[in-house]
Amino acid sequence: MSTSPPGADAPHPAFDLGSRLTDTPAPAAVVIFGASGDLTHRKLMPALFNLGLSQMLPPEMTIVGVALTEWTDDEFRDEMRAAIDAHSRSGKADDEVWDGFARRLRYVSGTFDDADTFVRLRALLDELDASMGTRENRLFYLATSPTFFPLIAEQLGKVGLGDESRGNFSRLVVEKPFGRDLESARELNQRLSTAFHESQVYRIDHYLAKETVQNMLVLRFANLIFEPLWNRRYVDHVQITVAESLGVETRGGYYDQSGALRDIVQNHIFQVLSIIAMEPPARFISRDVHDEKVKVLRAIPPITRDEVDLLAVRGQYDAGFIGGEPVPAYRAEEGVAPDSSTDTFVAMKLMIDNWRWAGTPFYLRTGKRLPKRATEVAIQFKPVPHLPFADTDAAAVVPNQLTLRIQPDEGASLRFAAKVPGSRVDIRTVAMDFQYGSSFLKPSAEAYERLLHDALIGDSTLFARWDEVERAWEIVEDVIHAWAEQPIQHGSYEAGGWGPETADELIERDGRKWRHL
Ligand code: BG6
Numbered sequence: 001m002s003t004s005p006p007g008a009d010a011p012h013p014a015f016d017l018g019s020r021l022t023d024t025p026a027p028a029a030v031v032i033f034g035a036s037g038d039l040t041h042r043k044l045m046p047a048l049f050n051l052g053l054s055q056m057l058p059p060e061m062t063i064v065g066v067a068l069t070e071w072t073d074d075e076f077r078d079e080m081r082a083a084i085d086a087h088s089r090s091g092k093a094d095d096e097v098w099d100g101f102a103r104r105l106r107y108v109s110g111t112f113d114d115a116d117t118f119v120r121l122r123a124l125l126d127e128l129d130a131s132m133g134t135r136e137n138r139l140f141y142l143a144t145s146p147t148f149f150p151l152i153a154e155q156l157g158k159v160g161l162g163d164e165s166r167g168n169f170s171r172l173v174v175e176k177p178f179g180r181d182l183e184s185a186r187e188l189n190q191r192l193s194t195a196f197h198e199s200q201v202y203r204i205d206h207y208l209a210k211e212t213v214q215n216m217l218v219l220r221f222a223n224l225i226f227e228p229l230w231n232r233r234y235v236d237h238v239q240i241t242v243a244e245s246l247g248v249e250t251r252g253g254y255y256d257q258s259g260a261l262r263d264i265v266q267n268h269i270f271q272v273l274s275i276i277a278m279e280p281p282a283r284f285i286s287r288d289v290h291d292e293k294v295k296v297l298r299a300i301p302p303i304t305r306d307e308v309d310l311l312a313v314r315g316q317y318d319a320g321f322i323g324g325e326p327v328p329a330y331r332a333e334e335g336v337a338p339d340s341s342t343d344t345f346v347a348m349k350l351m352i353d354n355w356r357w358a359g360t361p362f363y364l365r366t367g368k369r370l371p372k373r374a375t376e377v378a379i380q381f382k383p384v385p386h387l388p389f390a391d392t393d394a395a396a397v398v399p400n401q402l403t404l405r406i407q408p409d410e411g412a413s414l415r416f417a418a419k420v421p422g423s424r425v426d427i428r429t430v431a432m433d434f435q436y437g438s439s440f441l442k443p444s445a446e447a448y449e450r451l452l453h454d455a456l457i458g459d460s461t462l463f464a465r466w467d468e469v470e471r472a473w474e475i476v477e478d479v480i481h482a483w484a485e486q487p488i489q490h491g492s493y494e495a496g497g498w499g500p501e502t503a504d505e506l507i508e509r510d511g512r513k514w515r516h517l
Helices: 038-053 075-086 095-104 115-131 147-158 184-193 213-222 252-256 260-277 286-298 305-310 445-455 466-484 501-507
Strands: 029-031 062-067 103-107 136-141 170-174 201-203 234-242 314-315 319-324 325-327 345-350 364-369 374-381 400-405 410-418 426-435
Touching: 029 038, 029 115, 038 062, 038 075, 038 095, 038 345, 038 445, 062 115, 075 095, 103 115, 115 147, 136 147, 136 445, 147 170, 170 445, 184 410, 184 466, 201 445, 201 466, 213 260, 213 400, 213 410, 234 260, 252 260, 260 286, 260 345, 260 364, 260 374, 260 466, 286 466, 305 314, 305 345, 305 466, 314 466, 345 501, 364 501
Parallel strands: 029 062, 029 136, 062 103, 136 170, 170 201, 234 364
Antiparallel strands: 234 374, 314 345, 319 325, 345 364, 374 400, 400 410, 410 426
16 A cells, blocks of 8 residues: 555656657747758757657648758758768668658748848748748757857848747747857847847756756755755855867867866856756746746856966866877867967866855856866765764765766766775775666657757756856956966866966865876
């Protein structure tokens, strides 16, 4: 006989994790700017195709590509089929399925500074409202170089495509990077707002769509045992690591203008940090979640000029070995300036000045060409206040640590002390481990499937709100300027190593160590 109260198996209403992938969006046209680019090929089109395969796009849904390349509709379709065949998680499209999808695809060729491109786009969208039933609903996706973001938004505004006054929706999805510093981000936001209200803007941070990042919320707020310990009294410090073994691959041109601080810390790491550190939202709905996240970010004092050398370190990789294979130095990568001063590694110490976290440091690190790919958060608990076992080697008792593995090998692990069998009380550290892959056999949707779907149904929970983005830039503003004034120390870490020595000094100064991954 079950001892559970009636309804105990039903999810708590506050724990409906936002939009479920079962909700079918209203008919709409998805317009992708930058339709001939890498993101469209590798991520967006396969994601839309898979949403279609999973019956999550209504039959009226139409996809319009916009780019400079001169393609006909059929040429665009051929190109997209090849992209889906190469990159879709569902493998090659079969002919019948493809034909059903291909009829959704249309193409407009033109430059973004030409008003006529937008006049023609508007005419096509009007025609699709009539022929496909897209009901004036539009999702504009900016998958172009960031330099075009404000221009495209303004051009859309001029032809009336930002308008939502007829019960329709018009949404703007903006890829990262959202600005390069505080000032440029503010300017970009201001220009977007000439045509789109904040509620219409969906700023992508694909980390938020990772299952394991969302699982942090469930772990914290759907379990009783963690939250009472989740504060300054029990947590010694937190480490967040985003390590990549890859270099800049084919993106040297973009990356050299960006660097690790802008590419990973200001967005992905700060988003993860705010989820780890925030107060429980009353409900998992967009406004409540964003309100809590921004409160945490506001409690982080920005690093000041005087503190930069103490609280933030950077590095740039030299030639080295990854997995036994030689790899070139960053400055020798394609698209990278030979005298580049761009950071490929960043480590940072931040404090959160609020009642929950005062005095508990958060150490962050990220880098390219590190020994392995590993993204995780480690919550390091304090030592026990007193050890009652007289003959036990106290040094053998390692404080508890909870590790949340975002990727690869997604899961969580809790380290605790256990007695070694025998007559003495010898203590050894053991681990309790949860692995996503073996506990849940169902593959998860790609981050871009989730994000496109959420934008289509109007759920902005997993997108970055403007006040979060602005605050994230404020925190690192002085670091950006201080680093811009001084050239980086070239080759400060070897490819295949764990970053420059200064990163170790940053944490060892506090009597702590980076986790060995
Ligand atoms: C992107 C960065 O936002 O995130 C890349 O621009 C980085 O440089 C990538 O490699 C990492 O994403 P993921 O999902 O592989 O951790």
